[in-house]
Amino acid sequence: MNTSERMITMEVLRYRPEQDETPFFQQFLVPFTDDMSVLQGLQYIKDELEGSLSFRWSCRMAICGSCGMMINGVPKLACHTFLRDTYPNTLRVEALAHFPIERDLVIVMDDFMAKLESIRPYIIADTPRALSEGEYLQTPAQLDLYEQFSSCINCLLCYAACPQYGLNSKFIGPGAMALVHRYNLDSRDSGSAQRMPLVHAEEGVFNCTAVGYCSQVCPKKVDPANAVNINKTESAKDYFLRFVTPKGAGK
Amino acid sequence: MSARRPYVRPMTGWWRKNPFFIEYMVHEGTAFFVAAYALILLASVVVLGQGEAAWNRWLEFLMSPLCIIAHVVILLAFLYHSWTWFNIMPRTLPPILINGTRVKAATITYGGLAAAVIASLIVFAIVARLAP
Numbered sequence: 001m002n003t004s005e006r007m008i009t010m011e012v013l014r015y016r017p018e019q020d021e022t023p024f025f026q027q028f029l030v031p032f033t034d035d036m037s038v039l040q041g042l043q044y045i046k047d048e049l050e051g052s053l054s055f056r057w058s059c060r061m062a063i064c065g066s067c068g069m070m071i072n073g074v075p076k077l078a079c080h081t082f083l084r085d086t087y088p089n090t091l092r093v094e095a096l097a098h099f100p101i102e103r104d105l106v107i108v109m110d111d112f113m114a115k116l117e118s119i120r121p122y123i124i125a126d127t128p129r130a131l132s133e134g135e136y137l138q139t140p141a142q143l144d145l146y147e148q149f150s151s152c153i154n155c156l157l158c159y160a161a162c163p164q165y166g167l168n169s170k171f172i173g174p175g176a177m178a179l180v181h182r183y184n185l186d187s188r189d190s191g192s193a194q195r196m197p198l199v200h201a202e203e204g205v206f207n208c209t210a211v212g213y214c215s216q217v218c219p220k221k222v223d224p225a226n227a228v229n230i231n232k233t234e235s236a237k238d239y240f241l242r243f244v245t246p247k248g249a250g251k
Numbered sequence: 252m253s254a255r256r257p258y259v260r261p262m263t264g265w266w267r268k269n270p271f272f273i274e275y276m277v278h279e280g281t282a283f284f285v286a287a288y289a290l291i292l293l294a295s296v297v298v299l300g301q302g303e304a305a306w307n308r309w310l311e312f313l314m315s316p317l318c319i320i321a322h323v324v325i326l327l328a329f330l331y332h333s334w335t336w337f338n339i340m341p342r343t344l345p346p347i348l349i350n351g352t353r354v355k356a357a358t359i360t361y362g363g364l365a366a367a368v369i370a371s372l373i374v375f376a377i378v379a380r381l382a383p
């Protein structure tokens with residue numbers, strides 16, 4: 001590992017709503033070592049060069065999902081991307097694509113928060129279970145069904161990778177669908193009847209045209225495209241089965 | 252009054268901004284050639300119903316250099332289309348379990364491609380046998 005300090009140029013998209021009509025790029029010369037992430041580069045800028053630069057972060061270890069941004073045009077976690085991989089080229093940082101910019105690298109994520117709430121991302125039991133009945137039991141095979149989809153950290157990289165969401169933000173989108181799928185697959189949950197209307201809806205899964213970039217950029221290997229596309233089949237099944245099952249029998 | 256003034260970036264030219272999206276547009280574009288070939292097949296059936304003379308004229312047209320070039324282009328587009336189609340296939344399927352373990356994405360892709368190759372060979376063999 002190279003521990004000597006080198007200088008990298010970081011080009012950061014700035015937007016200060018009180019004074020800028022439109023966003024613009026500002027360049028900073030940042031000293032870095034091989035072990036420094038893009039997030040650390042931004043922290044250097046904020047501490048030493050430009051105190052007004054705004055960005056979100058918390059865990060700096062790819063677990064909280066706060067530091068999603070466009071790095072050289074690709075949605076990535078800033079804490080999970082090294083400066084050395086771009087050096088000696090200029091590294092370009094922009095706010096996460098497809099979301100409105102609140103300020104600098106901070107996006108407005110109200111839309112996703114509303115969607116997240118709407119899908120009821122928690123276990124809905126058929127009959128409420130008394131505490132005295134103890135914990136739910138689940139076999140490893142039952143866990144395996146949904147575990148991958150439960151790794152989502154709500155980082156929104158998949159939304160920044162989805163042109164359909166960029167073109168129509170009403171689309172429920174990959175991350176929220178991964179969570180719909182995660183709870184519907186859980187053997188402890190009986191809430192799928194409450195969630196499926198969101199899947200069937202006009203702004204549901206059929207907005208997806210299987211671009212597949214969401215799954216490629218996901219830092220947690222959730223494969224949200226898989227969740228969306230399996231639910232296209234589920235939705236079609238629900239649609240046709242209602243003609244052959246007596247009213248209410250399928251639920 | 253709120254000082255908030257969220258800035259919405261335009262989506263114009265979105266597909267040119269990322270190599271992944273360019274490839275996506277190209278492989279979606281190959282669907283046009285698939286549709287074109289379906290129309291050629293359909294036209295053949297219609298012409299066949301119009302009797303021998305019409306059929307012979309159609310065959311002659313199919314063997315014109317321009318038509319052969321068009322077929323080569325369609326074939327290439329078809330090959331690329333098949334590859335991208337089977338490439339995305341694992342993302343669209345629920346997990347397939349064999350003896351309790353999940354079939355890998357690459358296995359599904361290559362399995363699909365192998366099936367397509369075998370089907371093509373069978374069709375080719377039948378046609379070769381029927382050809383005068």
Ligand code: SF4
Nearest residue numbers: 152153155156158218
């Ligand atoms: S599915 Fe992956 S990319 Fe999308 S929000 Fe969850 S962790 Fe992030």
Ligand code: FES
Nearest residue numbers: 059060065067079
């Ligand atoms: S700071 Fe938490 S994911 Fe990057």
